Amino acid sequence: MKKELRKTFKNANLSVDMRVLYAKEVQESTVVELKKEVRRFGHLFSRPPLLALILLGSDGASVTYVSNKRKLGDEIGIEHRDFFLPEETSESELLSLIDSLNGDDSVDGILVQLPLPKHISEEKVISRISHEKDVDGFSPYNMGLLALGEEALVPCTAKGIMTILEYYKVPLSGKSVTIIGRSNIVGRPLSLLLSKKGVDATVTLCHSKTKDLERYTKDSDVVIVAVGRPKYFDSSMAKNDAVVIDVGITRVSDSSRKRGYRIEGDVDFSSFENTDAMVTPVPGGVGVMTVTSLMENLLKAAFLRKGVEA
Numbered sequence: 001m002k003k004e005l006r007k008t009f010k011n012a013n014l015s016v017d018m019r020v021l022y023a024k025e026v027q028e029s030t031v032v033e034l035k036k037e038v039r040r041f042g043h044l045f046s047r048p049p050l051l052a053l054i055l056l057g058s059d060g061a062s063v064t065y066v067s068n069k070r071k072l073g074d075e076i077g078i079e080h081r082d083f084f085l086p087e088e089t090s091e092s093e094l095l096s097l098i099d100s101l102n103g104d105d106s107v108d109g110i111l112v113q114l115p116l117p118k119h120i121s122e123e124k125v126i127s128r129i130s131h132e133k134d135v136d137g138f139s140p141y142n143m144g145l146l147a148l149g150e151e152a153l154v155p156c157t158a159k160g161i162m163t164i165l166e167y168y169k170v171p172l173s174g175k176s177v178t179i180i181g182r183s184n185i186v187g188r189p190l191s192l193l194l195s196k197k198g199v200d201a202t203v204t205l206c207h208s209k210t211k212d213l214e215r216y217t218k219d220s221d222v223v224i225v226a227v228g229r230p231k232y233f234d235s236s237m238a239k240n241d242a243v244v245i246d247v248g249i250t251r252v253s254d255s256s257r258k259r260g261y262r263i264e265g266d267v268d269f270s271s272f273e274n275t276d277a278m279v280t281p282v283p284g285g286v287g288v289m290t291v292t293s294l295m296e297n298l299l300k301a302a303f304l305r306k307g308v309e310a
């Protein structure tokens, strides 16, 4: 570990010896490119790329995520059309809205914020979005392309994690990577991205039924933790110089905060103090890149629909 690459964590008065993989600087460099691409699209097609954002109900976390998407969209200059619908919206109403957006040539990308209320089938809704406009990359079509190692719209959190690893030049070829969590949003697509030709990591995908998890994590160069349980993973479960990616963003009640909660990751960040590990912080880590990757996907979808290479 090169000494000059080490950073001091600025929050919580911690002085830590590990490297902190801040996502803000990764985002800043990506945003510069995104703004250029938005301008290029505007010059070619006399309009900005357009994202349709659909949110049902008022779940606090979902409202925050959608608001972050709108904010970054405004910053890079895309247009967004927002559909904030009541929780009671029926499945057929939602499917009709998706049909009309699929058929609207001015719409380049469609995002339905998950989770959906229980009376609506997420699979049905996701499958209904035209694969060309599927900026979340959750459709069977895009997941299928990803599984085949072909060019696809890739789920944003998984894509964002790959961007962080690439930005910080984390070696992956021939390295062992353990992913904890096999969701369709993060773990499964990430396992495909990391094991594909050209990236060449050896991937272990662990889940709730995995026996003796530490057998895998302690032997891994990179560990990606996506379980949704605060402080689930600590330094006793990892190699001293592991790269640890924290995907958790759980709201924990905290009366000392004005908003009544704080955000906690799946990784016990301070346990990595005085190790040679590299760890993503929460907040300021993977979550930042999820939104950034969405904008990359929107640009890609917008150009592809016009038959132009992104």
Ligand code: GUN
Residues within 6 Å of the ligand: 111, 112, 113, 114, 115, 136, 156, 157, 185, 290
């Ligand atoms: N809910 C949690 N993560 C995501 C995401 O990446 N996309 C959508 N649409 N909903 C989510």
